[in-house]
Amino acid sequence: MKRVAILGAGYGGVEAAKQLSKMFKKPSEVEITLYDRNPFHTLMTELHEVAGGRCQPESVQVTLEKIFGGTKVGVVIDTIKDISFATNTLKGEEATYQYDYLVLGPGAEPEYFGIKGAKEHSLALWSFNDALRLRRHIEDQFLKASREPNTLRRRKILTLTVAGAGFTGIEMLGELLEWKKPLCHRYGIDENDVSVVLVEAMTEILPLLPKKLRTDSLRFLARKGAVMYLNTPITEVRADGITVKSGATIDTETLIWTCGVRGPEFASKLDFTGGKDSGKPAATEEETNLKYNIVKKARLRSNEFMQSVEFDNVYLVGDVLWFSERSRVLPQVVETALQTAGYAAHNIHAEIHGKTKKAFRSNYHGYMVSIGSKFAVAHVLGMELTGFVAMAMKHLVNLHYLWGVVGVNGCWEYLQHHFFTVKDGRSQLGNQLAAKSPSYWMLPVRLALGLMWLGESVAKVLEGWLDASRGTSSSWMFSPGVVQPGVDPDTVGAATEAAKAVKVHDFLGFMAQPILPHDFFLVQWMQGFMDSVVSQVPFMLLQVPVVAVEGLMGLALLGGTFTWLAAVASLALSLNFVVSGTLTWNSAWMLFASVSLMGGAGRVLGLDAWIMPWLQRWWSRTQLAKKTYWYLGDARKRK
Ligand code: NAD
Numbered sequence: 001m002k003r004v005a006i007l008g009a010g011y012g013g014v015e016a017a018k019q020l021s022k023m024f025k026k027p028s029e030v031e032i033t034l035y036d037r038n039p040f041h042t043l044m045t046e047l048h049e050v051a052g053g054r055c056q057p058e059s060v061q062v063t064l065e066k067i068f069g070g071t072k073v074g075v076v077i078d079t080i081k082d083i084s085f086a087t088n089t090l091k092g093e094e095a096t097y098q099y100d101y102l103v104l105g106p107g108a109e110p111e112y113f114g115i116k117g118a119k120e121h122s123l124a125l126w127s128f129n130d131a132l133r134l135r136r137h138i139e140d141q142f143l144k145a146s147r148e149p150n151t152l153r154r155r156k157i158l159t160l161t162v163a164g165a166g167f168t169g170i171e172m173l174g175e176l177l178e179w180k181k182p183l184c185h186r187y188g189i190d191e192n193d194v195s196v197v198l199v200e201a202m203t204e205i206l207p208l209l210p211k212k213l214r215t216d217s218l219r220f221l222a223r224k225g226a227v228m229y230l231n232t233p234i235t236e237v238r239a240d241g242i243t244v245k246s247g248a249t250i251d252t253e254t255l256i257w258t259c260g261v262r263g264p265e266f267a268s269k270l271d272f273t274g275g276k277d278s279g280k281p282a283a284t285e286e287e288t289n290l291k292y293n294i295v296k297k298a299r300l301r302s303n304e305f306m307q308s309v310e311f312d313n314v315y316l317v318g319d320v321l322w323f324s325e326r327s328r329v330l331p332q333v334v335e336t337a338l339q340t341a342g343y344a345a346h347n348i349h350a351e352i353h354g355k356t357k358k359a360f361r362s363n364y365h366g367y368m369v370s371i372g373s374k375f376a377v378a379h380v381l382g383m384e385l386t387g388f389v390a391m392a393m394k395h396l397v398n399l400h401y402l403w404g405v406v407g408v409n410g411c412w413e414y415l416q417h418h419f420f421t422v423k424d425g426r427s428q429l430g431n432q433l434a435a436k437s438p439s440y441w442m443l444p445v446r447l448a449l450g451l452m453w454l455g456e457s458v459a460k461v462l463e464g465w466l467d468a469s470r471g472t473s474s475s476w477m478f479s480p481g482v483v484q485p486g487v488d489p490d491t492v493g494a495a496t497e498a499a500k501a502v503k504v505h506d507f508l509g510f511m512a513q514p515i516l517p518h519d520f521f522l523v524q525w526m527q528g529f530m531d532s533v534v535s536q537v538p539f540m541l542l543q544v545p546v547v548a549v550e551g552l553m554g555l556a557l558l559g560g561t562f563t564w565l566a567a568v569a570s571l572a573l574s575l576n577f578v579v580s581g582t583l584t585w586n587s588a589w590m591l592f593a594s595v596s597l598m599g600g601a602g603r604v605l606g607l608d609a610w611i612m613p614w615l616q617r618w619w620s621r622t623q624l625a626k627k628t629y630w631y632l633g634d635a636r637k638r639k
Helices: 011-023 044-051 064-068 128-146 151-157 167-187 211-223 285-296 334-352 388-420 439-463 474-478 489-502 507-511 521-532 539-559 563-579 589-596 608-620 623-628
Strands: 002-007 030-036 040-042 061-063 073-077 080-084 089-092 096-098 101-104 159-163 195-199 227-229 234-238 241-244 249-251 254-257 314-316 366-370 376-380 383-386
Touching: 002 011, 011 030, 011 064, 011 073, 011 101, 011 334, 011 388, 030 064, 040 064, 044 128, 044 167, 061 064, 061 388, 064 073, 064 388, 101 334, 128 151, 128 167, 128 254, 151 159, 159 167, 159 249, 167 195, 167 211, 167 366, 211 227, 211 376, 211 383, 314 334, 366 388, 376 388, 383 388, 439 539, 439 563, 439 589, 521 563, 539 563, 563 589, 563 608, 608 623
Parallel strands: 002 030, 002 101, 030 073, 101 314, 159 195, 159 254, 195 227
Antiparallel strands: 040 061, 080 089, 089 096, 234 241, 241 249, 366 376, 376 383
């Protein structure tokens, strides 16, 4: 059995592991193991949302157990310190691990270009911890400022500076511009005391985007109050400010460094010699680039099969890889990570099965940049999009990614984090989906519906439904004027007649009409079905279960026990009455109440408060839940 090790649970590592697990169908063929220091995969493209206080930290974490629990991929949490390519060994802090094939995806680190004080005195945004640190720092600055009586000192504390106008810098800038208002409100600070500043070395922002999108972004940022210094390279960073090339200084205690990335230090220390500085001067521009990036930026060179140029059994994926496709080096973006991982997985499979390897061909779709929660620019498939549509596109792309990684559960959590649980209206739809009302407001509805079904069951018994001598009768079962949920049997026929008499204007009469009239085709079909099929069903199998189900539903709702199930049954039965032409408008509330009760209404003064968490934990541990990603509740509490 071949051992495939994957180092790094970033976009590349996770994709490679998923693809390999799909390609090797037989469990005995390979052993696939993913190594990472964290037990979760970080959604790096959303880090600014956590750092900028828009989303909660867990919104960018997807636990590896959740992703791989139902697959043959083993997950090992350890920090790998070194790799011996001679003995095919990963050396971790906890143990050493053997491999036959290695997929190397250790990601990237911020680049400081040797600028004095930059590393020591700035805050980066390139990991989960960075985002948390930055978020806390900004909140601390507002707290500190709220206690500072001196206006000048307060303004310095509240000068938030972003260095670099690439994607990371602009996305962070957008969050700060949006977050400052709620922060000022919370800490009692005048918004005019806050400055959100951008410092960029080049004359343009977002250089990878077309001119129109750059201009739209610039205009939007200016409108939101950003102070932008372009063509202003930073030359020195101190704890209390920065100096730029002209010699001017900016007082700031918050410098967010997003001036580019390089391969990780870990990669620069690896025992790679291929592609490293041979001592000979570079002859071509490409060679110069190569030397610069391999040696100084710690990126490792691969061939077109994503194999390291030095070790055939080592595949490179994502930011660490240096591969020049048609004289263009692959950019360090998510699409590169996903696509190189796909090729690496395919080629490892091909090699083990003695098949032909596939040479890399990129297929980029474009870039999307959010500037706050409501505005974005996107250059996708040749289209230039701005504003609401671009933002919607970004959400769709994120959902698509999550669907592939953790299925429906991941998508639901994404919607929760980005729409249902946001604060201060910081979602594309503002507060529209975020308002919460506590479950105890649903208690009266639950009790009303419960009483209704219990009463209905009792009424059926009193009406003689359990009288076996009456036999099974489909028309008797659903015909109006006999027993209908919520409708007095004696008044229906009369009310229907009255409604006819006073025509449509008579609101009360209208309310007593069935939702679907008797001549409606569905009602006709249902009546036919009841007459021909259901009436053949023995008494015990029809009337008794119906009475029992109604009674149980009533009791379940009253006791808040399996409320979700009872609400679904209530909806199904009510719909059945609609289709049978017997549910009247004045009982239509049952349909809506049933839907409303599905959101955890049994957890207030009900047994569901205990039953549901237990059931969710039990279910989420099953193989079926893991394989289908239908986890319920908070998966982190599944152990
Ligand atoms: P970047 O390299 O894209 O941009 C860095 C910016 O910093 C440049 O504009 C550069 O001119 C500026 N800069 C460099 N040195 C400076 C100095 N001394 N003073 C002032 N400005 C200076 O870096 P990034 O935005 O961190 O992105 C890193 C990688 O991640 C990129 O490949 C990027 O495409 C990718 N990324 C993509 C997305 C997305 O697709 N939405 C989001 C974030 C990052």
